[in-house]
Amino acid sequence: MLELSLEKAFPGFRLALELGVAEGEVLALLGPSGSGKSTLLKLVAGLLAPDRGFIRFRGEDLTPLPPERRGVGFLFQDYALFPHLTVAENIAFGLVEARWPKVAREARVEELLKRMELTPHARKRPQELSGGEKQRVALARALAPRPRLLLLDEPLGALDLRLREELLFFLRRTLREEGVTTLLVTHDQGEAFLLAHRVALLREGRLVQVGTPEEVYARPKDAWTARFLGHKNLLSPGESARLGLPPHLHLLPPKAMALGGPWRGVVEERLFFGGRVGLWVRVQGVRLYLEVQEGPPEGAEVGLHLDLAQAVTLEG
Ligand SMILES: Nc1ncnc2c1ncn2[C@@H]1O[C@H](COP(=O)(O)OP(=O)(O)OP(=O)(O)O)[C@@H](O)[C@H]1O
Numbered sequence: 068m069l070e071l072s073l074e075k076a077f078p079g080f081r082l083a084l085e086l087g088v089a090e091g092e093v094l095a096l097l098g099p100s101g102s103g104k105s106t107l108l109k110l111v112a113g114l115l116a117p118d119r120g121f122i123r124f125r126g127e128d129l130t131p132l133p134p135e136r137r138g139v140g141f142l143f144q145d146y147a148l149f150p151h152l153t154v155a156e157n158i159a160f161g162l163v164e165a166r167w168p169k170v171a172r173e174a175r176v177e178e179l180l181k182r183m184e185l186t187p188h189a190r191k192r193p194q195e196l197s198g199g200e201k202q203r204v205a206l207a208r209a210l211a212p213r214p215r216l217l218l219l220d221e222p223l224g225a226l227d228l229r230l231r232e233e234l235l236f237f238l239r240r241t242l243r244e245e246g247v248t249t250l251l252v253t254h255d256q257g258e259a260f261l262l263a264h265r266v267a268l269l270r271e272g273r274l275v276q277v278g279t280p281e282e283v284y285a286r287p288k289d290a291w292t293a294r295f296l297g298h299k300n301l302l303s304p305g306e307s308a309r310l311g312l313p314p315h316l317h318l319l320p321p322k323a324m325a326l327g328g329p330w331r332g333v334v335e336e337r338l339f340f341g342g343r344v345g346l347w348v349r350v351q352g353v354r355l356y357l358e359v360q361e362g363p364p365e366g367a368e369v370g371l372h373l374d375l376a377q378a379v380t381l382e383g
Pocket residue numbers: 077078080098099100101102103104105106107254
């Protein structure tokens with residue numbers, strides 16, 4: 068168990084939170100730019116000292132320890148590999164430092180090369196690798212010494228869309244196979260949902276909500292959280308009333324809507340995404356968004372099924 072109780076202030080910014088992470092759990096810190104995600108990671112890594120509070124891991128207080136004595140592996144945004152070392156040597160770096168015996172070292176490097184599909188690149192230097200390959204080497208290097216705790220700051224940040232997706236599934240498998248307790252920073256909700264057992268939403272240095280991806284998506288605490296998690300159908304009190312709901316702020320989740328039903332609407336926008344189609348439909352003067360397999364063209368009149376019993380009341 069990792070237990071955090073931390074306070075840290077900068078001019079114009081204050082982080083204050085308490086958070087527990089279970090053994091082997093992957094917890095994603097999700098929040099907009101400037102919400103304090105990296106600051107939190109740096110406090111746990113020991114690169115910053117808290118003004119108040121503690122970092123406890125398996126009952127041991129890590130707060131007074133320097134970074135290298137915390138048993139923490141990290142992968143920060145600028146995953147600088149050592150340019151003069153080969154891929155295998157980069158991965159072995161932490162093992163040499165930790166004085167692993169040669170045989171164990173070689174076995175671990177080989178295991179990670181294979182796991183990360185880097186075996187053919189073992190003797191290359193970083194400048195001979197693609198962006199995605201570099202990122203995999205950096206991840207292997209962080210994992211190699213079997214850290215008890217892994218900190219990942221935007222591990223897929225610097226990559227293009229296609230590589231991001233490819234590495235996302237790769238990272239997901241790796242984290243689950245290694246079973247290491249992980250704190251992961253991202254501002255991408257899709258990434259957080261796919262990678263993490265639980266998601267912690269950070270806003271202006273405070274935790275807004277913590278829960279499994281399913282929990283926070285189904286029951287966001289307030290309108291800000293709902294929007295941040297990618298919800299599109301937030302109904303103002305007036306819009307709620309027009310659809311026959313009490314005049315409060317509501318969230319209509321995607322599963323509460325389908326084509327074909329008694330509500331009459333007009334397709335105002337049709338967005339083709341490839342495997343799915345997004346539709347903005349105006350119903351009773353309210354614009355609602357839904358995704359379908361195949362959708363009617365813009366301007367078409369459609370029938371909508373709205374299960375209003377599934378609407379979630381939100382705080383402002
Ligand atoms: N060393 C520092 N000195 C002063 N202010 C800092 C320092 N580090 C961070 N801050 C401020 O603290 C706030 C939180 O920064 P932090 O880097 O933790 O945000 P973040 O959520 O990681 O953002 P991003 O997604 O953009 O990386 C910001 O307002 C930033 O300007």
